[in-house]
Amino acid sequence: MKRVSSTWKKSPGRPPAHAKEVATSEKILQVAADLFMAQGFESVTVDAVARECQVTKATVYYYYATKAALFTAAVIRLMDSIAQKTQAILDRDEPLQQRLLLIAKIRLMTGGTRLDFDMVLHEADLSLNEEQRQAMHDAEQELTNRIMRAFAEAIEKGQVKPLSAHFYALAYLTLLNSFHMRLFNELEKAVTADNLAVTMMDFFWSGAGISSSVV
Amino acid sequence: MKRVSSTWKKSPGRPPAHAKEVATSEKILQVAADLFMAQGFESVTVDAVARECQVTKATVYYYYATKAALFTAAVIRLMDSIAQKTQAILDRDEPLQQRLLLIAKIRLMTGGTRLDFDMVLHEADLSLNEEQRQAMHDAEQELTNRIMRAFAEAIEKGQVKPLSAHFYALAYLTLLNSFHMRLFNELEKAVTADNLAVTMMDFFWSGAGISSSVV
Amino acid sequence: MKRVSSTWKKSPGRPPAHAKEVATSEKILQVAADLFMAQGFESVTVDAVARECQVTKATVYYYYATKAALFTAAVIRLMDSIAQKTQAILDRDEPLQQRLLLIAKIRLMTGGTRLDFDMVLHEADLSLNEEQRQAMHDAEQELTNRIMRAFAEAIEKGQVKPLSAHFYALAYLTLLNSFHMRLFNELEKAVTADNLAVTMMDFFWSGAGISSSVV
Amino acid sequence: MKRVSSTWKKSPGRPPAHAKEVATSEKILQVAADLFMAQGFESVTVDAVARECQVTKATVYYYYATKAALFTAAVIRLMDSIAQKTQAILDRDEPLQQRLLLIAKIRLMTGGTRLDFDMVLHEADLSLNEEQRQAMHDAEQELTNRIMRAFAEAIEKGQVKPLSAHFYALAYLTLLNSFHMRLFNELEKAVTADNLAVTMMDFFWSGAGISSSVV
DNA sequence: CATGAATGAGTGTTCATTCAT
DNA sequence: GATGAATGAACACTCATTCAT
Numbered sequence: 039m040k041r042v043s044s045t046w047k048k049s050p051g052r053p054p055a056h057a058k059e060v061a062t063s064e065k066i067l068q069v070a071a072d073l074f075m076a077q078g079f080e081s082v083t084v085d086a087v088a089r090e091c092q093v094t095k096a097t098v099y100y101y102y103a104t105k106a107a108l109f110t111a112a113v114i115r116l117m118d119s120i121a122q123k124t125q126a127i128l129d130r131d132e133p134l135q136q137r138l139l140l141i142a143k144i145r146l147m148t149g150g151t152r153l154d155f156d157m158v159l160h161e162a163d164l165s166l167n168e169e170q171r172q173a174m175h176d177a178e179q180e181l182t183n184r185i186m187r188a189f190a191e192a193i194e195k196g197q198v199k200p201l202s203a204h205f206y207a208l209a210y211l212t213l214l215n216s217f218h219m220r221l222f223n224e225l226e227k228a229v230t231a232d233n234l235a236v237t238m239m240d241f242f243w244s245g246a247g248i249s250s251s252v253v
Numbered sequence: 254m255k256r257v258s259s260t261w262k263k264s265p266g267r268p269p270a271h272a273k274e275v276a277t278s279e280k281i282l283q284v285a286a287d288l289f290m291a292q293g294f295e296s297v298t299v300d301a302v303a304r305e306c307q308v309t310k311a312t313v314y315y316y317y318a319t320k321a322a323l324f325t326a327a328v329i330r331l332m333d334s335i336a337q338k339t340q341a342i343l344d345r346d347e348p349l350q351q352r353l354l355l356i357a358k359i360r361l362m363t364g365g366t367r368l369d370f371d372m373v374l375h376e377a378d379l380s381l382n383e384e385q386r387q388a389m390h391d392a393e394q395e396l397t398n399r400i401m402r403a404f405a406e407a408i409e410k411g412q413v414k415p416l417s418a419h420f421y422a423l424a425y426l427t428l429l430n431s432f433h434m435r436l437f438n439e440l441e442k443a444v445t446a447d448n449l450a451v452t453m454m455d456f457f458w459s460g461a462g463i464s465s466s467v468v
Numbered sequence: 469m470k471r472v473s474s475t476w477k478k479s480p481g482r483p484p485a486h487a488k489e490v491a492t493s494e495k496i497l498q499v500a501a502d503l504f505m506a507q508g509f510e511s512v513t514v515d516a517v518a519r520e521c522q523v524t525k526a527t528v529y530y531y532y533a534t535k536a537a538l539f540t541a542a543v544i545r546l547m548d549s550i551a552q553k554t555q556a557i558l559d560r561d562e563p564l565q566q567r568l569l570l571i572a573k574i575r576l577m578t579g580g581t582r583l584d585f586d587m588v589l590h591e592a593d594l595s596l597n598e599e600q601r602q603a604m605h606d607a608e609q610e611l612t613n614r615i616m617r618a619f620a621e622a623i624e625k626g627q628v629k630p631l632s633a634h635f636y637a638l639a640y641l642t643l644l645n646s647f648h649m650r651l652f653n654e655l656e657k658a659v660t661a662d663n664l665a666v667t668m669m670d671f672f673w674s675g676a677g678i679s680s681s682v683v
Numbered sequence: 684m685k686r687v688s689s690t691w692k693k694s695p696g697r698p699p700a701h702a703k704e705v706a707t708s709e710k711i712l713q714v715a716a717d718l719f720m721a722q723g724f725e726s727v728t729v730d731a732v733a734r735e736c737q738v739t740k741a742t743v744y745y746y747y748a749t750k751a752a753l754f755t756a757a758v759i760r761l762m763d764s765i766a767q768k769t770q771a772i773l774d775r776d777e778p779l780q781q782r783l784l785l786i787a788k789i790r791l792m793t794g795g796t797r798l799d800f801d802m803v804l805h806e807a808d809l810s811l812n813e814e815q816r817q818a819m820h821d822a823e824q825e826l827t828n829r830i831m832r833a834f835a836e837a838i839e840k841g842q843v844k845p846l847s848a849h850f851y852a853l854a855y856l857t858l859l860n861s862f863h864m865r866l867f868n869e870l871e872k873a874v875t876a877d878n879l880a881v882t883m884m885d886f887f888w889s890g891a892g893i894s895s896s897v898v
Numbered sequence: 899c900a901t902g903a904a905t906g907a908g909t910g911t912t913c914a915t916t917c918a919t
Numbered sequence: 920g921a922t923g924a925a926t927g928a929a930c931a932c933t934c935a936t937t938c939a940t
Contacts, residue, residue, distance in 0.1 A: 042493055042531050042541065062899080078376050080295030083934060095935085096901050105935065135462065156431070157372040161293045189461075198461045205452055206461055208435070209428060216371070216427040237420055245460030246404075246413045246421055247350065265916045265926035277924080278687055299910065309926055310910085316687050316924095320910065326687065480905035480937045492903080508806050510725035514931065524905055525932085531903095535931065565892065586861070587802040591723050619891075628891045635882055636891055638865070639858060646801070646857040667850055675890030676834075676843045676851055677780065707920080728913065740914085741922050750914065901940080909933075916926080 063101040065091050070112040078153055079109055079162035109162055110170040117155070117177040125184050134192040138210065139239045146218055146231035154215035182207050213238055278316040280306050285327035293368055294324055294377035324377055325385040332370070332392040340399050349407040353425065354454045361433055361446035369430035397422050428453055493531040495521050500542035508583055509539055509592035539592055540600040547585070547607040555614050564622040568640065569669045576648055576661035584645035612637050643668055708746040710736050715757040723798055724754055724807035754807055755815040762800070762822040770829050779837040783855065784884045791863055791876035799860035827852050858883055 060068075069090045073082045084105050088095045102108035127141050159174060166174065186207035192198045198206070217234055275283075284305045288297045299320050303310045317323035342356050374389060381389065401422035407413045413421070432449055490498075499520045503512045514535050518525045532538035557571050589604060596604065616637035622628045628636070647664055705713075714735045718727045729750050733740045747753035772786050804819060811819065831852035837843045843851070862879055 041533060077379060078293075078295070080293070081376075081379060084936085085934075094901055096903095096937090097899080099936070100900065103936095153375055156434075157375065160368055160372065160434070161296070161376060164292060164296055197463065199459075199463060201452060201456060201461070205456070208431070209453075209456060212427060212431040213424060216423070216431070219371075219375070220423070237416065238424075241416060241420070241424060241460065243460045243462035244414075245456065245458045246416070247458035248412065248414060265924090267916085267918045267922090267924045298908085300908090311912085311927075312925055314911065315926095318686060318911095480903090482901090482903045482937085482939045507809060508723075508725070510723070511806070511809055513929080515929090526906075526934090527904055529932065530905095533932095583805055586864075587805065590798055590802065590864070591726075591806060594722065594726060627893065629889075629893060631882065631886060631891070635886070638861070639883075639886060642857060642861040643854060646853070646861070649801075649805070650853070667846065668854075671846060671850070671854060671890065673890045673892035674844075675886065675888045676846070677888035678842065678844060729915085730913075739922055741916090741924095742920080744915070745921065748915095903938090903940105905935105905937080907934095907936105910931095912930075913928090914926105915928105917924090919922080919924105 062091070062093060062097065066093070066098055066101060066108070067112050067115055070108050071116045074109055074112060074158055074162075075116070075153055075155075078158055079165060084108070106162070106166050106170055110166065110173055113158070113162075114173060114177045117181060121177075121181045121184060124181065128184060128188050134188060134197055135239065135243055137188070138242070139235060142214055142235040142238055143232060145214055146221055146235050154219045156212075156215060157219075182211060185210060210242065213242065277306070277308060277312065281308070281313055281316060281323070282327050282330055285323050286331045289324055289327055289373055289377075290331070290368055293373055294320075294380060299323070321377070321381050321385055325381065325388055328374070328377075329388060329392045332396060336392075336396045336399060339396065343399060343403045349403060349412055350454065350458055352403070353457070354450060357429055357450040357453055358447060360429055361436055361450050369434045371427075371430060372434075397426060400425060425457065428457065492521070492523060492527065496523070496528055496531060496538070497542050497545055500538050501546045504539055504542055504588055504592075505546070505583055505585075508588055509535075509595060514538070536592070536596050536600055540596065540603055543585075543589070543592075544603060544607045547611060551607075551611045551614060554611065558614060558618050564618060564627055565669065565673055567618070568672070569665060572644055572665040572668055573662055575644055576651055576665050584649045586642075586645060587649075612641060615640060640672065643672065707736070707738060707742065711738070711743055711746060711753070712757050712760055715753050716761045719754055719757060719803055719807075720761070720798060720800075723803055724810060729753070751807070751811050751815055755811065755818055758804070758807075759818060759822045762826060766822075766826045766829060769826065773829060773833050779833060779842060780884065780888055782833070783887070784880060787859055787880040787883055788877055790859055791866055791880050799864045801857075801860060802864075827856060830855060855887065858887065 066087065070082075070087050073087055073090065084098055085095050087108070088098045091098075098108065102111060123144070124141055127137050127144075130137055155178070159178060162174075163171060182204075186203045189198065189203040189206040193200050193203060217238060221229070221231060221234065281302065285297075285302050288302055288305065299313055300310050302323070303313045306313070313323065317326060338359075339356055342352055342359075345352055370393070374393060377389075378386060397419075401418045404413065404418040404421040408415050408418060432453060436444070436446065436449060496517065500512075500517050503517055503520065514528055515525050517538070518528045521528070528538065532541060553574070554571055557567055557574075560567055585608070589608060592604075593601060612634075616633045619628065619633040619636040623630050623633060647668060651659070651661065651664060711732065715727075715732050718732055718735065729743055730740050732753070733743045736743075743753065747756060768789070769786055772782055772789075775782055800823070804823060807819075808816060827849075831848045834843065834848040834851040838845050838848060862883060866874070866876065866879065
């Protein structure tokens with residue numbers, strides 16, 4: 039009989055099987071991912087996640103032992119999904135530049151995060167245990183590695199300058215993350231995702247400097 | 254039981270005037286800046302700031318009305334200081350590339366932040382009132398603007414490609430922030446700040462792509 | 469060190485169902501009403517209410533969102549109970565004077581408040597939100613109205629002088645409240661509730677002045 | 684250098700003697716009385732009193748050792764002033780009824796209290812030490828006694844019914860206080876102080892009941 | 899499977915009070 | 920006479936977590 043004079047009511051016990059499109063545990067994961075990405079680890083309360091899922095806090099704890107565990111699961115799931123989609127594009131048979139441009143376009147178009155991965159990840163770091171921390175970093179690495187491998191290949195084929203593939207990957211993802219976030223906060227609203235992606239890749243490919251050979 | 258000042262006690266009232274190297278309000282600002290940059294807004298407690306300053310929570314509140322106000326003051330102070338140092342270098346009479354390299358080197362060398370500006374800033378956003386939010390964004394803009402102006406000048410002089418100066422500034426700062434953070438967390442420890450700065454600027458200047466003119 | 473249940477400890481989680489005479493939320497309400505009436509709004513801490521109920525502060529907040537909400541709920545419940553009991557007497561088939569005397573006697577006999585309604589109510593006023601303020605005043609009005617209606621009726625029947633029924637109700641309740649409070653604080657302890665009630669009603673009915681018609 | 688970035692400034696040391704209409708200690712007393720009567724003991728902070736006086740908290744403490752002491756001094760001063768004014772009227776050579784009516788009119792006209800004496804007094808009770816409590820009650824008694832003596836005299840002269848003079852005094856003051864408070868909060872705004880005073884005294888003098896001699 | 903009830907350890911904030919100047 | 924700086928003890932409120940059902 040929580041909060042005397044509340045409105046919402048929920049009876050205990052297993053709910054009827056019908057009309058249950060998504061498993062509860064899965065719904066929680068989705069909602070949690072959204073919230074964590076929107077507000078960061080500390081600012082999201084387990085209660086808020088539960089409320090959004092229309093279940094109780096206890097239910098969340100039934101599936102995920104701690105807030106940190108929920109966070110880890112939610113973010114890893116999200117990252118895996120991104121890594122997969124990214125890989126699908128990376129596997130295409132096109133010049134690297136075009137593939138990266140496409141990835142950028144898609145990423146910049148899909149909205150609603152307000153914070154970027156790295157941010158959320160690093161903020162939560164302090165609250166995770168070693169295992170969770172490792173899992174998160176592995177999932178992060180996974181994405182980086184895929185991009186990195188693509189660069190490594192391109193270097194081998196002489197399509198990009200032979201700097202560190204790791205550096206390339208980080209630079210690419212960093213810029214992508216950062217502009218993604220800005221796009222939904224401040225940047226001149228006129229800038230479209232498409233334009234920004236093109237500008238970014240142009241810059242990424244040939245830098246800011248006037249090529250001396252042009253002279 | 255040896256350490257005389259170990260079990261330390263403090264009585265109320267104004268302390269004797271002597272032995273006061275730094276003003277308390279200033280000390281609080283420094284400590285707060287360090288902590289916020291290391292752990293983010295939510296994770297830092299006002300108590301922790303006070304403890305580190307060897308004053309009580311109430312003393313912190315004597316100077317700063319709320320945690321958000323403390324945060325705002327601390328971060329703005331930090332940003333101003335960086336903006337100033339940056340400007341000093343931007344004012345030199347050298348090619349832009351060299352000036353940006355120097356800024357990068359210095360920034361990557363000075364340590365201890367763990368998180369980057371944008372991160373901390375955006376995390377705190379939710380907890381600030383409109384005035385504070387504005388003040389923070391202004392301070393942030395200040396730095397961006399200075400870099401941007403340098404780029405705009407260079408564009409005019411034909412020293413860099415005529416893309417948006419704003420884009421250049423954001424890209425530069427984003428990469429700098431990101432690598433600065435990584436340098437103190439994960440990256441192969443072998444990478445020195447100097448090397449990283451050079452790599453970064455090389456990339457920044459001429460991008461990843463093989464110059465077509467070479468062919 | 470004898471008293472087994474003296475150093476008492478409580479672990480979290482739902483308590484076993486047995487041995488639960490009163491619902492916790494109800495107990496809290498009772499205790500809160502007592503304390504608020506004894507000490508006023510500001511002076512009662514939520515902690516004190518919790519302690520008295522042998523639950524934790526968090527439990528109180530589980531049922532009542534804020535101290536003001538707790539106050540509102542507690543006081544309204546108390547007022548309703550009084551209004552009901554009062555109505556029961558007002559409904560009797562006796563002269564108004566006798567009914568009011570009975571109400572006074574009962575009220576003056578039941579102890580433990582130290583402060584009077586109006587006092588507590590008005591002190592809390594500043595801390596309540598509009599909704600709560602309204603609810604409180606409604607509950608207060610309820611009691612006044614019942615008394616007022618009784619007077620109105622009596623006026624119609626020519627049993628009391630045709631002054632404002634509202635004024636009569638307020639005067640009656642005011643005197644009752646005030647003497648109730650005094651009875652438990654200062655007044656000559658010899659005065660019994662019964663005597664005081666009689667004196668009060670005598671005065672209420674025929675005032676202080678020497679009836680001119682007597683002369 | 685309180686609250687970094689505050690506006691108001693005050694330099695230490697004794698202020699110049701000119702333009703100092705009221706002694707600081709007296710001003711504090713006035714302001715404190717107003718505030719305590721408007722908000723009660725607990726709700727008024729020493730800081731608020733200081734601010735209103737345009738001095739600092741420390742200054743208040745320079746004159747009054749504790750908040751309770753300030754309260755006691757302020758309220759006693761107020762009560763004395765009222766007692767004096769009341770006495771002045773009581774000393775007139777008119778029928779008691781007329782004198783009480785005049786007192787009522789004046790009291791109901793002078794505004795701004797929101798709470799009544801008894802209320803404020805009893806709320807503070809818990810926070811006062813024995814001496815202060817005594818002093819307050821003495822001051823309160825003083826007023827009651829003066830009214831009481833007037834009634835006693837009238838009883839002797841056969842001008843009022845020979846009930847307890849103490850009771851009469853309390854009833855009179857209680858009604859006065861209560862209506863005074865209501866007049867400034869809720870009561871139909873149309874009711875004027877004058878009308879209310881007349882109604883009250885009519886009632887006070889001849890009560891609510893239909894005089895049997897009328898029959 | 900899912901919940902309602904309860905807790906413990908904070909967290910930001912307030913405030914009366916103190917003391918060297 | 921009056922102040923600025925500082926403290927300590929509370930206080931309202933939050934939240935992750937637990938447990939019997």
